[in-house]
Amino acid sequence: MIKFLDVWFWYEEGKPVLKSVSFEFSGGVLGIVGPNGSGKTTLTKMMNGLLKPKKGEVIVEGVDVKKKTVAEMSRIIGYVFQNPEGMFFEETVFREVAFGPKNLGVSGKELEKRVRWALKAVGLEGFEERSPFELSGGEKQRLAIACILAMKPKILVLDEPTTGLDYKGIKSLEKVLLSLKDEGHSIVLVTHDMEFLLRLADTVLLLDKGEVKFYGSVREFFNLDLRQYSLEVPEVLKIAKDAGIDFVRSEEELIRVVLG
Numbered sequence: 001m002i003k004f005l006d007v008w009f010w011y012e013e014g015k016p017v018l019k020s021v022s023f024e025f026s027g028g029v030l031g032i033v034g035p036n037g038s039g040k041t042t043l044t045k046m047m048n049g050l051l052k053p054k055k056g057e058v059i060v061e062g063v064d065v066k067k068k069t070v071a072e073m074s075r076i077i078g079y080v081f082q083n084p085e086g087m088f089f090e091e092t093v094f095r096e097v098a099f100g101p102k103n104l105g106v107s108g109k110e111l112e113k114r115v116r117w118a119l120k121a122v123g124l125e126g127f128e129e130r131s132p133f134e135l136s137g138g139e140k141q142r143l144a145i146a147c148i149l150a151m152k153p154k155i156l157v158l159d160e161p162t163t164g165l166d167y168k169g170i171k172s173l174e175k176v177l178l179s180l181k182d183e184g185h186s187i188v189l190v191t192h193d194m195e196f197l198l199r200l201a202d203t204v205l206l207l208d209k210g211e212v213k214f215y216g217s218v219r220e221f222f223n224l225d226l227r228q229y230s231l232e233v234p235e236v237l238k239i240a241k242d243a244g245i246d247f248v249r250s251e252e253e254l255i256r257v258v259l260g
């Protein structure tokens with residue numbers, strides 16, 4: 001559960017970047033969208049205490065983020081950064097994934113089990129002895145997720161995870177995120193990719209100039225007039241609407257619906 005109660009934030013006094021943000025997210029996949037500079041990254045950094053509210057409260061899994069350190073929050077909420085390459089520093093994939101749980105005091109057989117489980121969850125079994133720096137963009141993205149997963153946080157936050165990924169990379173990331181959701185993790189995604197959002201999100205938060213313009217289901221979100229926020233409706237949804245079908249998440253679903 002993530003609760004924002006009348007949250008304000010600014011980097012410079014007199015120039016608020018978040019203005020009275022309130023919402024309550026209870027689980028599943030939350031997509032955060034909005035034009036460039038609307039405050040999306042700032043908002044997610046408040047979820048794990050990297051930034052603290054100037055006014056208002058951020059409560060994550062019942063914990064007031066202001067009262068905890070980032071290290072304490074990392075047990076509850078894991079943050080996968082925009083350019084994951086910058087976070088790698090170990091010689092092997094195994095050691096990279098082991099680093100986080102080791103810092104939390106996990107060792108021996110349990111540590112090995114965690115690392116293997118996290119690598120399996122993202123489809124990187126067999127990559128243990130490879131160098132993180134030699135992986136493809138999609139593999140690096142999945143490794144970054146494994147590093148966070150190995151710390152077993154309840155919630156995962158991903159900032160623009162599809163940036164730099166090709167079609168195959170995006171598909172395999174989708175699969176990983178959906179299976180994590182099925183296992184009970186909550187996922188927060190910042191994304192510009194409306195197709196990715198359509199496929200994955202249950203709930204959408206739309207930010208514009210630091211204000212929440214919409215918070216509700218993905219279905220309702222795609223019924224808004226999105227052009228005013230420079231957001232594009234995915235082609236598949238336009239085709240569905242022309243065919244009199246109100247909502248589908250993907251081409252596969254559209255074909256199924258059309259064929260009855």
Ligand SMILES: Nc1ncnc2c1ncn2[C@@H]1O[C@H](COP(=O)(O)OP(=O)(O)OP(=O)(O)O)[C@@H](O)[C@H]1O
Binds near residue numbers: 012017034036038039
């Ligand atoms: N460290 C900082 N110091 C001062 N201003 C900042 C800082 N980081 C972000 N900002 C400003 O805060 C506002 C919101 O930025 P933020 O990165 O949260 O937006 P965003 O919606 O994630 O943007 P984008 O889609 O371009 O990544 C912008 O006007 C940005 O210039």
